[in-house]
Amino acid sequence: MRGGTVAVVGGSVAGCALASAAARAGADEVVVLERTQGRLADRGLGLCIHDGRAAELAATGALPAGIAAHPLTRRRWIVRDDAAAGPAGRVFWEQPFPFHSYHWGLLWRGLREAMPASVVYRQGAAVTGVADTGAGAEVRTAGGRAEPYDLVIGADGYRSVVREAVCPGSRPVYAGYVCWRGNLDARRLEGLGNEGVPSDAVSTVCFPGGSCVIYPIPGPDGPRVNWVLYATPPNSGRLPFADPTSFPPGRVTEELTEHLGTLLDREFPPHWARVLALTEPADTYVQPIYDLEAARTTARRLLLAGDAATVVRPHNTSGVAKALQDASAFEEAWRGAGTWSELLDAYRAARGPAGREMVALARRLGRGQVEQTPDWATMNHREVESWWQQLLDGAADIGGQAMRP
Ligand SMILES: Cc1cc2nc3c(=O)[nH]c(=O)nc-3n(C[C@H](O)[C@H](O)[C@H](O)COP(=O)(O)OP(=O)(O)OC[C@H]3O[C@@H](n4cnc5c(N)ncnc54)[C@H](O)[C@@H]3O)c2cc1C
Structure with missing residues (x-):
């Protein structure tokens, strides 16, 4: 199939990748509609992509060459152990971690x-809304203008307006805990002593009721350190998280900031508490964790991709890979289709099951690493291995599924 007009709502990771896929596959006109006015490249947070997924995505063209990426090979699991260990805590387990880390903006x-x-x-x-028009779909923008297209792609993230038209009422569900996220210039670690932040590893600090991953990432002005700390916030039941939301820098409440300080003092080995404390308030965010699997990923001439279709808890380290896989699957479906409905059917068949399985795996990972943490400090290697295998429950690894297993 060639030709046609396509609107992509949202111009983040999924939006850029889907727009490129549509143009490469042969659309006449592709328009990305992104609500943000300012510089998107300044959204500077870290993320990781599994090496196996990255190789597949590079081969399909969904992951362009030349993007700065930092190699990681292992994941260390650490507990505070005041009696036996030094300020950097005790490493109680280490596992392979074949991923590269990235800076979101880059x-x-x-x-x-x-x-x-x-x-x-x-x-x-x-x-502000999309509607089916029978022969296509219409996008309404904030000025009240209605624009007709042959296909509208919802790449508008976890609060998607396109999803509301594809499967009304399908919304992210608060998982009962949040993550504090931050990143800092790696030069700030100079003089900190101990081991700094190992350059080839994700370090996971574990404590009762939560965990925190800390790892190096590339940055626009040199290497940075990224961290994500998961725990239940105080008064979780009373917080207004039923409506999907997040707290960007400057909007993190005093209570949430204080609780982060309490966790660092009470649960962290002193070295790792000092690393996180080097983060500027302007680089600290709080994000409630949500689960979502849209009941459908397509309807007539509407299609969902990335977080608009599936919100996977970040423990699975798969969100970006999944968004780029959606783009690859979309391009392949387009190239094999003779009509719009064949394209939409092929995309739905390719991506629906993958999303559901990732959401389920990430829920198990969240339970094990936040909601029902084991007594990590007393576990031996065999017990930790067995705990991890139970969380995977048959999945090959975290990081998302291979497109061609
Ligand atoms: C703490 C945390 C850690 C993570 N770590 C990883 C990781 O290590 N590896 C990984 O692969 N993934 C990770 N992810 C997930 C990853 O960030 C997302 O899954 C991925 O970026 C896909 O995003 P998206 O493009 O679908 O949506 P988004 O990035 O949310 O983009 C949606 C875009 O749509 C725009 N938009 C929204 N509504 C409208 C509208 N009405 N009109 C116009 N534009 C609109 C928004 O401004 C935005 O630009 C993590 C997520 C979190 C929360």
């Missing part, structure tokens, strides 16, 4: 620059 810029020149990227274009 990844986004790489995807944006790799877009075919024919793609129109409109910033400050907030979409």
